[in-house]
Amino acid sequence: MCGRFNAADDPLNQVFEELVGHPFPGETNHNTAPTETAWIVRQDAPGSEELEAIAARWWLTPYWSKTPKPKHATFNARAETLAEANSFREPFRRRRCLVPVCGYYEWQKDGRRRIPYYVRPRTGGMLLAGVWDRWRSRDRTQAITSFSIVTTAVSRKLEFLHNRQPVMLSKTGARRWMSRDAAPSDLGALLAPRIPMDLMVVPVSAYVGDPRNKESRCLEPVAASLAIDRDVQLQKERE
Numbered sequence: 146m147c148g149r150f151n152a153a154d155d156p157l158n159q160v161f162e163e164l165v166g167h168p169f170p171g172e173t174n175h176n177t178a179p180t181e182t183a184w185i186v187r188q189d190a191p192g193s194e195e196l197e198a199i200a201a202r203w204w205l206t207p208y209w210s211k212t213p214k215p216k217h218a219t220f221n222a223r224a225e226t227l228a229e230a231n232s233f234r235e236p237f238r239r240r241r242c243l244v245p246v247c248g249y250y251e252w253q254k255d256g257r258r259r260i261p262y263y264v265r266p267r268t269g270g271m272l273l274a275g276v277w278d279r280w281r282s283r284d285r286t287q288a289i290t291s292f293s294i295v296t297t298a299v300s301r302k303l304e305f306l307h308n309r310q311p312v313m314l315s316k317t318g319a320r321r322w323m324s325r326d327a328a329p330s331d332l333g334a335l336l337a338p339r340i341p342m343d344l345m346v347v348p349v350s351a352y353v354g355d356p357r358n359k360e361s362r363c364l365e366p367v368a369a370s371l372a373i374d375r376d377v378q379l380q381k382e383r384e
Contacts (some may be wrong), residue, residue, distance in 0.1 A: 178219035178356035236276035274312035
């Protein structure tokens with residue numbers, strides 16, 4: 146799964162410049178948690194291939210929901226059921242997005258303990274696959290744009306951490322994910338367990354466990370980091 150991530154202007158300024166032509170528009174949040182606002186990248190208008198950055202809540206509310214926050218958790222969307230799940234089927238078809246992050250946190254179970262790790266690219270930022278939706282109250286007085294991060298079965302290289310991982314995209318994969326010409330049936334390869342970039346897995350302290358803690362202390366290593374190479378078959382894809 147993916148239940149926390151790091152969003153900071155370095156290196157996201159460059160990521161947003163490449164995607165939408167301007168720096169990261171948000172404030173640094175080293176410990177972004179579900180229901181908080183984050184910045185995503187989506188198509189800026191129907192029929193357009195141009196992209197725009199928009200602030201959205203990390204907990205998808207389907208357009209048809211009777212309430213602004215669904216009772217069931219929607220901050221992650223399982224790749225295996227994207228095309229069928231009521232909450233995600235329509236966003237998967239028509240409202241895919243990119244979630245630019247510096248890295249994400251995962252907790253490894255060790256008996257009764259949960260040990261936090263920070264997973265980040267060796268260089269630069271990371272693009273995660275997402276879906277978004279726009280909800281409006283019946284009286285049209287309230288509107289919420291929200292998103293979910295797509296997760297998939299874990300790559301063997303990361304299975305020591307968890308049995309799920311976010312769908313990570315190379316630049317080539319991101320273009321495919323955002324293409325209006327791509328039908329859901331064309332995107333299966335992107336949703337498979339993939340490591341399209343070289344990673345560092347960094348043990349961090351329990352400080353990150355409290356979502357109120359937003360400082361860079363969340364990122365400080367407490368032991369040696371582990372380097373993980375990208376998948377060999379993806380070496381030719383642009384990061």
